[in-house]
Amino acid sequence: MTDPSPSIVYLNGNYLPLEEACVPVLDRGFIFGDGVYEVIPVYAGKPFRLAHHLQRLQNSMAAVRIDNPHSDAEWQQLIETVIERNDGGDQSIYLQVTRGVAARDHRFPGSTMPSVFIMSNLFTPVPAEQLQNGVSAITLDDIRWQYCHIKSIALLPNILLRQQAVEQGAAEAILIRAGDVTEGAASNVFIVSEGVIVTPPKDDCLLPGITRDLVVELATQHGLPYREAVIKKSDLQSASEIWVTSSTKEILPVTRIDGKTVGTGKPGPVWQHMHRLYQDYKQALRSGTTA
């Protein structure tokens, strides 16, 4: 058996094997977590909802005042090259931009070149067992800052929250701020209540998920009852379905919350419907009829 070919990454103008990619220790991403990122799924060699990811990247950079070092066409070229160099197929692209290298000082450096790093990870589909039975989640206090709409690489609170969930046997932490659901540690949250799909409106307390937006788009297109509204922590207990969504988990049904059964304890009919619509949408991308 031959060794798998090495993962090729892009770093500041060069394509090189992952093992050879190094950044200076004074990179502000390393010192301060001063940067933003995107995770973009790739199906059959094609980046999923690329224009949406590039728009959110631009929004994140503008919010933290990093000048975008590339046009959308250049980003597309860089991303497609990394995909090709990693043999196409299904992958997950991780892309990060930091404020660059400068002597450690909290204030912005006078002039630095942003550091750009793009790598390809294996796309690991959600195990069939989790789609069959759903996963557990717990609720935790949303201990994060007030700019959660920015896709910042500074993820220490998210890491601590996810780890707490994992240590309690749960797949995700659903976060509560002042009694309201914001999102998951690395996902957006939906519930189904009296047959209506509900997700919190977009604001500074949550990341505007690309998967979330697609679910909303599909619900609208296919006439599924849908509403953007505040979800109270208590609504989680009475919901007939709970889902968490992300680029890596797609739409994951939650069938236990804080140790209690959600609905029938199995992924519900609205999830089944939405999951099918989402898979069909992906299939259309694979066969080249959508972007």
Ligand code: PDD
């Ligand atoms: N995270 N909210 C948070 C806090 C997230 O970290 C993510 C995704 C989402 C869902 O966004 P999207 O649908 O665009 O993936 C919501 C990625 C996958 C990550 O950090 O790995």
